[in-house]
Amino acid sequence: MSQQRISLRDPVKAAFLAWLVPGLGHYYQGRKGKALLYAICILGLYLVGFALGEGKIVYWRWVNPLNNPEKFAPHYIGQFFVGLAALPALIQGTIRHFSPDSNFLWGFMAEPPQNVLNGMILRLNKILEIGVIYTTVAGLLNILAIYDAYEGPAYIDLDEAEAEAESEAEAARAASNGAKVEGAV
Amino acid sequence: MGSFSNVYWLVLPLVVAISLVYSASRHEAWPRIWSRSLRLCLWILAILIGTRAILLLINTQV
Numbered sequence: 001m002s003q004q005r006i007s008l009r010d011p012v013k014a015a016f017l018a019w020l021v022p023g024l025g026h027y028y029q030g031r032k033g034k035a036l037l038y039a040i041c042i043l044g045l046y047l048v049g050f051a052l053g054e055g056k057i058v059y060w061r062w063v064n065p066l067n068n069p070e071k072f073a074p075h076y077i078g079q080f081f082v083g084l085a086a087l088p089a090l091i092q093g094t095i096r097h098f099s100p101d102s103n104f105l106w107g108f109m110a111e112p113p114q115n116v117l118n119g120m121i122l123r124l125n126k127i128l129e130i131g132v133i134y135t136t137v138a139g140l141l142n143i144l145a146i147y148d149a150y151e152g153p154a155y156i157d158l159d160e161a162e163a164e165a166e167s168e169a170e171a172a173r174a175a176s177n178g179a180k181v182e183g184a185v
Numbered sequence: 186m187g188s189f190s191n192v193y194w195l196v197l198p199l200v201v202a203i204s205l206v207y208s209a210s211r212h213e214a215w216p217r218i219w220s221r222s223l224r225l226c227l228w229i230l231a232i233l234i235g236t237r238a239i240l241l242l243i244n245t246q247v
Contacts, residue, residue: 006213037209037218041202048198126192137199144210154211 006031006152015150020083022142025149038145042138046082049134056120057131058086059111060093073111078136081143086135200229 008014009029018025023039026032050058058079065072076093079086089109095102096110104110112120120128208222 033215034209037205041206045199045202130192130195134195134199137203141203141206144206148210153209153213155213 008149008152011150015146018146018149019081019142021085022082022138022145025146029149034148038142042082042142042145043085045134045141046079046085046138049131049136049138050085051131052124052127052134053131054120054124055109056112056116057128058089058109058135060089061111062093062097075132075136078139081139081146082135083142086139196233200226200233204229 007029014025014029016025017028018038021039022042023035023037025035026038027035058076059073060076061071061073063071065074076086076089080090086109088105092104092108092110095104124131204222204226205218208218208225212218212221
């Protein structure tokens with residue numbers, strides 16, 4: 001549909017770039033306005049959320065959610081889709097899984113100790129939750145942006161205008177047919 | 186974080202970002218992106234405010 005009218009270049013590469021840095025895939029496709037919009041909205045939301053959580057809300061633990069649901073960090077599944085900005089958490093989680101005493105990148109985006117997390121919950125309360133929501137929603141929104149880079153938009157102006165004109169013509173045809181039938185009766 | 190006396194204001198940037206990104210992923214023409222995102226933003230806010238009002242009413246009357 002829209003792919004015929006908008007040049008998506010290499011859609012797979014564009015989708016990968018869109019995951020890596022929100023907006024980069026669209027920039028690669030020459031859709032610079034959209035690239036800017038996605039970068040501002042998604043990265044802005046992610047960074048504000050990250051700051052609200054004092055940089056300690058994006059982390060990942062390799063645990064089985066069925067065996068240890070309290071230790072599982074489901075919000076990272078959403079945050080992961082922000083791309084490069086959330087990737088250190090996955091690297092840290094993997095390194096810590098194999099080497100718990102590691103101090104890779106000085107613990108940046110590593111899982112905070114439980115006493116630190118408990119202190120933050122008491123101190124920040126709802127702000128901490130909002131930080132988690134911001135960063136998770138940013139990742140989920142980037143899924144839409146990745147899909148847009150891969151497949152193009154659902155509608156473009158021309159498609160919608162054509163669809164509207166077609167439905168209007170169909171309605172007019174139906175109305176005239178109805179009038180003819182009534183006339184015949 | 187005493188500066189955030191009312192955390193409800195933090196819903197606003199979230200709703201604006203969701204509306205803009207959703208509309209941009211559906212449309213390509215800028216006038217349509219702006220108009221659809223404004224419409225979606227107002228719908229989400231109206232639903233949120235309506236739900237909040239109903240819950241407040243129930244909470245204060247019951």
